[in-house]
Amino acid sequence: MNLTLHVWRQNGSKTSGKLVTYNANNVSEDSSFLEMLDEVNEGLIANDEEPIAFDHDCREGICGSCSMMINGVAHGPERHTTACQLHMRSFKDGDEIYIEPWRAKAFPIIKDLVVDRNSFDKVIQAGGYVSVSTGGVPDANAIPIGKDYADSAMDAAECIGCGACVASCKNASAMLFVAAKVSHLALLPQGQPERKNRVLNMVKTMDDAGFGNCTNQYECEAACPKGISVEFIAKMNRDFLKAGLASKD
């Protein structure tokens, strides 16, 4: 198939960017969206034009590197699919495709489609862990955990940290990302001792990083390649409220 692409090109965070049009010809429907971009890039290199920069690594939908808006939708048209797992059979001959980076104040653009998601790491550093050091922990079966709790914690833990939730939210809110980590640990006995401080510290860091607030539009859940449920946001809100009431400060 032959396609027309409009791709965001921006040479660094300090310059302004623009959409540039390219043709992608003879694209195989079996190729992935990123493989289609690889071939466009080979064509650009042949014409002495710098290839389009985009983040990608595992190309198996699990590392969370790839991050692009495809026709205005985070990761493109397929539900529960990262851009690397999106295949060209989802498009048809003659389509025009707009490709843009995640857009959020907390995710500054580095180049073309590459953004800086370091603020996600900062949120985790503020409390997204259980404070145990290596060694000296109880036997793994010492604390039984009900299968439904373990499964629910796993549902939350599936988050790949790609940032599609932020990119698809009109407020650029990171509530789904933060709620997934808060809930994962709040559902497990291991997470209880630090439960209150965790949610307070992580939410504060989230706010300080410049993410917006949640206004219950649920675009995040719709865009999430792992289908993380907005119920976790409700869960985090309850935890946050309770922790605030119990806080000594």
Place this chain on the structure above:
Amino acid sequence: MDLNARIPDGPLAQKWEKHKFDTKLVNPANKRKYKVIVVGTGLAGAAAAASLGELGYEVSNFCFQDSPRRAHSIAAQGGINAAKNYPSDGDSVFRLFYDTIKGGDFRSREANVYRLAQVSVDIIDQCVAQGVPFAREYGGLLANRSFGGAQVSRTFYARGQTGQQLLLGAYSALSRQIGLGHVTMFPRTEMLDVVLIDGKARGIVVRDLVTGEISSHAAEAVVLATGGYGNVFYLSTNAKGSNVTAAFRCYKKGAGFANPCYTQIHPTCIPVSGDHQSKLTLMSESLRNDGRVWVPKKKGDSRPVREIPEAERDYYLERKYPSFGNLSPRDIASRSAKEACDAGLGVGKSGLGVYLDFEDAINRDGEQTIREKYGNLFQMYEKITAENPYKVPMRIYPAVHYTMGGLWVDYNLMSTIPGLHVLGEANFSDHGANRLGASALMQGLADGYFVIPHTIGHYLASEKFEAVDTSHAEFKKVEAEVNDSTKKLLGINGKRSVDSFHKELGKIMWDKCGMARNKAGLEEAIQKIPSLREEFWSNVKVLGQGESLNQSLEKAGRVADFLEHGELMCRDALKREESCGGHFREEHQTGDGEALRHDNEYAHVAVWEYKGENNAPDRHEETLNFENVKLATRSYK
């Protein structure tokens, strides 16, 4: 080259305890005076950086990804082994040790493998304490499954995303140390060389991938946890960024490279669909617990798959290896798939594929049960191939997955360069010539959480260190070399893209140094690769600047190293005149096509020493002594 493995004396089961007692300790108040550099943030790197930070060392941790959470350990699906024996089905530390030694075709060190089996039980405890959501039974205890050629159920798992969950556990421990200021994290930063002062590893030179700035970092010890080199084949299940550069630059500075030819070709990957293919996707081999592998008995059978009657199917693994059947180890399952396809029995458009069929399992257990076990894998398969594996069998073909070879290390995980320690897939130590399923996660975490925190203390406490910072002349010299090589790549301005060279190298490697190797093919590859390398350095086209994000430049540096490393792999494969594990030399096979080892000549580790650009490397040997197991023919029949 000093290849003393420094294996402690005493009975196998007591070596590690004894060694920990015999090692020197660093006083808790003194730990903060030592700087340690950890390169890589996969299971081994993140676990090491977190654990060393907890102990009080001043740690700097580097990764080329935008976040430490994205290292490629994240993609491991199936599970992690541990000799917990929770199901009470006969497992023990000794059995895990024996299975791993045998699975590696008796080409690994007894003492290292035994220690791995011992600490495996601590790993599960540690991960559960971190909040890793392993699968559980209704009673609330941990679930286990059998995996990859094991006859006991010792594999712990978290849906099909075990690697992700273990990595997020290690990443959370690492994040805690970063938050506390014990670890300084450098994401989007690539190590481009190691710096030796007075013969010891004292730091690294890195490139900031966003600004392009080349800078140095000094330390008392360097820990490399930079993964494997499967991407030398271009197409592999590795992440696109996975590379050999850090390990190879250390090799060029004097670190011995052990068994580079030992490559694992994983049997259950989605077949190549065309020239656009950029990487291969693994389907967890846990699928082989319920899927049956077969090809049509008749060549060119073009009937729709469900119309081929049972009697006209060859379930070749069940036929050839009745006691292990579809669960035969990876090297054996891969080679059998190749044989079937070479005989013209392959399926799919390319003929390079075999069926992995769930029909019997679905009829037996119901679709819902199969969906609960493998739902996300079936979904991933359907996304990539547009075929529904609940209705038609999957098509699979082997693909490069893991490299057992790596930098040589002693029992303390230290390379032949004092102070340079190597962990996880980047070292060579535990898997011999073939790695069993669910053992990579185990080794990465064992090295990072439970081995290096002890052994590095011994090194630091034993050595005297002169005060060194990055203004030292040696740092300036290496920085200048790295700068020159970057400028050189940008200045060639030739006609061919980096990827085109990488693909050509990958094809040579797959054809000549892949699942089956022979003398003529390897010699041909050793002729061809240097001329491809020469063309690369005169005709590659790398556009853009050095002083900004430049993904072509990053790739070019990595491919330049693969172009040298691939040749080293072929040299190693040529010199190992036997078949063992993943290394199958066509000249050395039994009458019925099984691998034929030559223990009298090759029960050793081959360690390569770099001798300069225009010289062939030297090959050294570390003899493997087996005191606790008897070398046997590895049979799964």
